[in-house]
Amino acid sequence: MAENKKKLIEVKNLSKYFKVDKGTLKAVDNLTFDIYQNETFGLVGESGCGKSTLGRTLMGVYTPTSGSFRYTGRESLEVNKKNLFRYSKLAQMIFQDPYASLDPRMTVGSIIEEGMIIHNMYDKQKRQERVYELLEVVGLNKEHANRFPHEFSGGQRQRIGIARALAIEPEFIVCDEPISALDVSIQSQVINLLSDLQKKLNLTYLFIAHDLNIVKYISDRIAVMYLGNIVELASSDELYQNTLHPYSTALLSAVPIPDPDKEAQKSRQIIEGEIPSPINPPPGCNFAPRCPKACDICHKQKPALKEVKPGHFVACHLVK
Ligand code: SF4
Numbered sequence: 001m002a003e004n005k006k007k008l009i010e011v012k013n014l015s016k017y018f019k020v021d022k023g024t025l026k027a028v029d030n031l032t033f034d035i036y037q038n039e040t041f042g043l044v045g046e047s048g049c050g051k052s053t054l055g056r057t058l059m060g061v062y063t064p065t066s067g068s069f070r071y072t073g074r075e076s077l078e079v080n081k082k083n084l085f086r087y088s089k090l091a092q093m094i095f096q097d098p099y100a101s102l103d104p105r106m107t108v109g110s111i112i113e114e115g116m117i118i119h120n121m122y123d124k125q126k127r128q129e130r131v132y133e134l135l136e137v138v139g140l141n142k143e144h145a146n147r148f149p150h151e152f153s154g155g156q157r158q159r160i161g162i163a164r165a166l167a168i169e170p171e172f173i174v175c176d177e178p179i180s181a182l183d184v185s186i187q188s189q190v191i192n193l194l195s196d197l198q199k200k201l202n203l204t205y206l207f208i209a210h211d212l213n214i215v216k217y218i219s220d221r222i223a224v225m226y227l228g229n230i231v232e233l234a235s236s237d238e239l240y241q242n243t244l245h246p247y248s249t250a251l252l253s254a255v256p257i258p259d260p261d262k263e264a265q266k267s268r269q270i271i272e273g274e275i276p277s278p279i280n281p282p283p284g285c286n287f288a289p290r291c292p293k294a295c296d297i298c299h300k301q302k303p304a305l306k307e308v309k310p311g312h313f314v315a316c317h318l319v320k
Helices: 051-058 081-087 108-118 124-137 142-146 154-166 184-201 212-218 236-241 246-253 260-265
Strands: 007-020 023-036 040-044 066-072 076-078 091-094 172-176 204-208 221-226 229-235 306-309 312-314
Touching (some): 007 051, 007 204, 023 229, 040 051, 040 212, 051 091, 051 204, 076 081, 091 154, 108 154, 124 154, 154 184, 212 236, 229 246
Parallel strands (some): 040 204
Antiparallel strands (some): 007 023, 066 076, 306 312
């Protein structure tokens, strides 16, 4: 499927390191992958694996330490400091916390309109019409434009955050755990809204989450991250049916199965030990200190991410 699709984001040897007191924190370490137009690219992994840093780097919030990424949609550009403003009209972000991400002093209408003003889009009258239209699109209504964020529930605030992201007509949206702060009862409403909008507006999502059930449901392809690296990347069905990396296997074994009989029979693999520090990652394979299959070479040589069958990439010495 992926080979025939047009790329939207091409990531090449991308790294993002942070200088900290104890040394260098390698949050994202030499990643190369593509995101295709109109797909949802899921990104999963434990807290601290680098998935949010990767999302923010691909939004231009962080400058890469090395490597690069290219945007090839309506425009084609290698994203760097000089064209960040242009890129900010093509890529937007939906944040995890719908309470903290909206300015409490601004009305909902001003929040949604702000991006259009910054990018000099439309006259005032047209912007106002667009605000009303966007509120309808996300399941709110034009009466909400004059209210303030504190007057809304978490789910409604996330809808406002989505309307704000859509206002400047982006093609690419980074969804950084957009439902994890919401009640379970409204998570599916927001997911369904994102899916509908994707079809209607031809959007491409990078969907960051730690809930593997949600990621499976919404994603076309999924990348599993561990300690700043992608260790496995495949289509959603392939990853769940033919998991190859020991870390992905353990991660997916923790996902509950809705059928109680199957759930009772399932063997769950516990990952022993703590996730190592990204400041001093272990030599060789980063997962070696916790991997039940680790052998000699694993402690000496880092495995490259290789395509082991069409569209299925794995970084493990034991997977040929
Ligand atoms: Fe485990 Fe070795 Fe594979 Fe790393 S390379 S995941 S340590 S078997």
